[in-house]
Amino acid sequence: MERIVIQGGKRLNGKISIDGAKNAVLPIIAATILAKGSSQIHEVPYLADVNTICSMLSSIGAVVERRNKQLIINTNLVNTTEATSENAGEMRASFLLMGPLLARYGKAKMLLPGGCAIGSRPVDLHLKGFAALGAEIVMEHGSIAAHAEKLVGARIYLDFPSVGATENLMMAASMAEGQTILENVAEEPEIVDLANFLNNMGARVSGAGTNLIKVTGVPELKGCNHVVIPDRIEAGTYMAAAAAAGGEVLIENVIIDHLKPVVAKLREAGVVVEEEADGIRIKSDGILQPVDIKTMPYPGFPTDMQAQMMALLMRAEGTSVISETVFENRFMHVDELKKMGANISTEGHTAVVQQVERITGAVVKATDLRAGAALVIAGLMAEGVTEIKEIKHIKRGYDGLVEKLSSVGADIRIVERDDESGAERIA
Numbered sequence: 001m002e003r004i005v006i007q008g009g010k011r012l013n014g015k016i017s018i019d020g021a022k023n024a025v026l027p028i029i030a031a032t033i034l035a036k037g038s039s040q041i042h043e044v045p046y047l048a049d050v051n052t053i054c055s056m057l058s059s060i061g062a063v064v065e066r067r068n069k070q071l072i073i074n075t076n077l078v079n080t081t082e083a084t085s086e087n088a089g090e091m092r093a094s095f096l097l098m099g100p101l102l103a104r105y106g107k108a109k110m111l112l113p114g115g116c117a118i119g120s121r122p123v124d125l126h127l128k129g130f131a132a133l134g135a136e137i138v139m140e141h142g143s144i145a146a147h148a149e150k151l152v153g154a155r156i157y158l159d160f161p162s163v164g165a166t167e168n169l170m171m172a173a174s175m176a177e178g179q180t181i182l183e184n185v186a187e188e189p190e191i192v193d194l195a196n197f198l199n200n201m202g203a204r205v206s207g208a209g210t211n212l213i214k215v216t217g218v219p220e221l222k223g224c225n226h227v228v229i230p231d232r233i234e235a236g237t238y239m240a241a242a243a244a245a246g247g248e249v250l251i252e253n254v255i256i257d258h259l260k261p262v263v264a265k266l267r268e269a270g271v272v273v274e275e276e277a278d279g280i281r282i283k284s285d286g287i288l289q290p291v292d293i294k295t296m297p298y299p300g301f302p303t304d305m306q307a308q309m310m311a312l313l314m315r316a317e318g319t320s321v322i323s324e325t326v327f328e329n330r331f332m333h334v335d336e337l338k339k340m341g342a343n344i345s346t347e348g349h350t351a352v353v354q355q356v357e358r359i360t361g362a363v364v365k366a367t368d369l370r371a372g373a374a375l376v377i378a379g380l381m382a383e384g385v386t387e388i389k390e391i392k393h394i395k396r397g398y399d400g401l402v403e404k405l406s407s408v409g410a411d412i413r414i415v416e417r418d419d420e421s422g423a424e425r426i427a
């Protein structure tokens with residue numbers, strides 16, 4: 001199996017350029033279902049999750065073509081509204097096809113998205129919203145079928161500002177009859193990027209980025225061109241890596257405004273963070289102060305950066321308290337970090353990280369995407385060699401992570417290792 005192997009202790013110096021945002025491009029790819037004709041999406045990263053959602057579109061008849069970082073998607077030949085292929089279950093974002101299929105064809109059938117390491121991941125808010133728009137929902141044999149003669153605009157209040165539910169309902173409402181008001185919605189930058197894409201296709205969406213979105217349905221949407229925003233979580237991950245390893249790294253192609261909570265917490269931890277014209281410069285001697293973190297929906301501190309910050313704080317000069325309020329089980333990385341010498345105790349949604357003098361390399365396992373990123377950061381800080389297994393999780397959300405970190409001086413590589421014999425073959 002492939003593993004990431006890191007020889008820790010190297011300082012990082014140089015530049016890292018950020019790719020298009022995974023959590024923006026996935027709903028935008030789903031939204032192409034709404035459009036007559038071709039859409040061209042630029043700055044699409046090479047990620048396993050992008051491949052998964054593209055193969056799902058192909059499985060229902062769409063024509064998906066990739067030219068470097070550009071996707072050309074034509075959904076005129078879609079011949080079924082049943083996207084029940086097995087790999088759909090693997091990826092939560094596959095459920096984002098439900099809203100567009102319902103809006104364009106009046107029906108959809110999807111596998112109930114699987115839970116994953118970080119929680120049960122229900123879709124009740126999505127379904128409640130579809131029902132409010134006039135859809136009939138039938139759950140059977142592990143799949144969800146929805147159909148509606150026509151969708152009619154409604155006033156919908158989300159019990160929780162769910163990112164996926166906001167996206168699915170915005171897409172469903174874009175072709176519903178009349179006006180839809182979505183209240184208590186998510187305000188993430190990826191919601192704004194999707195709304196911009198929908199409006200470029202001829203939709204009438206306003207208020208994205210606030211907690212109230214208005215959608216006036218239109219009878220038809222047309223394919224368009226769109227450039228995906230940079231990935232704020234990928235950027236935050238490399239900022240934390242540079243802070244942890246020590247050195248000086250310029251993170252290029254970022255929208256600084258999307259990173260305010262991460263910049264604030266890194267500065268609080270004693271990291272020098274300089275905002276420049278073409279990016280964010282991180283300067284660190286690797287010696288950090290403890291900080292308390294509470295994850296919140298945007299514009300609060302992002303849950304997708306919680307694991308990375310925990311790794312960074314393992315050697316901070318004091319005790320840090322981290323509260324995870326968004327997901328019910330997003331501390332899977334704690335046991336793996338403890339194998340490297342971390343002193344972390346968890347109680348429900350709270351983790352207490354106490355200072356340790358030494359973090360040492362070990363064989364560890366990525367349990368989910370951001371936990372894997374946290375283990376990479378820990379490996380950069382550790383004395384000796386760290387081997388990370390199950391790196392398929394990391395490939396879901398980071399394009400070229402090993403190459404990017406190598407380019408700024410990290411001793412990091414991918415090896416192919418036989419899990420029985422332990423024999424290594426450089427991949």
Ligand code: EPZ
Nearest residue numbers: 023093121122123124125126162163164165304326327369
């Ligand atoms: C999106 O997931 C992101 N994924 C996640 O990023 C991110 O962590 C999350 O938003 C929160 O910011 C994509 O955009 C593809 P939610 P999503 O619906 O939409 C509960 C990463 O690492 N909930 O906002 O699934 C849910 O259980 C990934 O890139 C319901 O109860 O997140 C969770 O506790 C991980 N009912 C909370 O809301 C619902 O119907 C937040 O979920 C929907 C959600």
